[in-house]
Amino acid sequence: MYAHYIKRIIDFMLALLGLIILSPLYLVIIxxxxxxxxxxxxxxxxxxxxxxxxxxxYKFRTMRTDTPHNMPTHMLAHADSFITPVGKFLRKTSLDELPQLLNIIKGEMSIIGPRPCLMNQTDLIIERDKYAANDVKPGLTGLAQISGRDELPIPVKAKYDGNYCRRITFVGDVKLFLGTITSILKHDGVKEGKTVSPRKERSRNQ
Known part of the structure; x- marks a missing residue:
């Protein structure tokens, strides 16, 4: 009952409340x-x-307008050169994700769930298929985000997503929400640009 009905109601109410409370912060960022x-x-x-x-x-823009549009940041050489000064701060604090409250209100996303990937990230999509993680509404944050985020290899990230999707509960969502706040404050697992290991897939995008 929670995953199919109550979760959506909570998502909508919290996203709407967040938009209202954070409106002054939105103005400052804009x-x-x-x-x-x-x-x-x-x-x-x-x-x-x-x-x-x-x-x-939707995200707050953190990169220059000449940045390749549909390419994950980890695939960009010298990614830092594309990120604006304000964008660097927004990405580090995850404030660039705040406009996704609109996606949640529209019913396209949930507060907690697997992070929505690009359509061309076929390796991640295939791995998530093994756990039916593509059949769950994507989220603003999720288990993979508090378990390593950008540092996780694709198979591990997909497995975390699958573990969440197998048992969606209110208590579990609350724990993940609180864990996300801690992770943001500690700046855990945030990296930009290409890495030496090709298996270190990262889902931070523009």
Whole structure:
């Protein structure tokens, strides 16, 4: 009952409350982005939704407008050179993800769930298929995000997503939400750009 009905109600109420409470912070971020670099405030990108459908995810823009659009940041050589000064702070603190509250209100995402990947991240999609993790609504944060985030190899990340999807509970979601706050404060697992090991897939995107 929780996973199919109550979770959606909680998602909608918390996302709406978050938009209202954080509106002053949204305004500050919008002004900072406009003063920092040319381009739109929001970044939109096609991601994979539940059951392998597509939707447009919203983020605060953290990169220059000439950055390759549909490429995961880990595949960019010298990724730091594309990130704006304000964008670096937003990514480090995960504040760039705040516009996804709109995706949650629209019903495209949940607060807790597997992070939505790019449609061309076939290796991650295939691994998630093994655990039916692509059949669950993607989330703002999830088990993989507090268990290593950018440092996790694809098979491990997919397994974490699968572990969450097998047993979705209210108590589990609360623990993951609190764990996310701790992870953000500690800046755990956040890395940018290419790495030496090709198996170190990372899902941080623009």
């Amino acid at each position: 002004i900072a982005i406009k003063l920092d670099s040319k381009g739109p405030v929001l970044f939109e990108q096609e991601r994979m939704a539940q059951h392998k459908q597509t939707f447009k995810i």
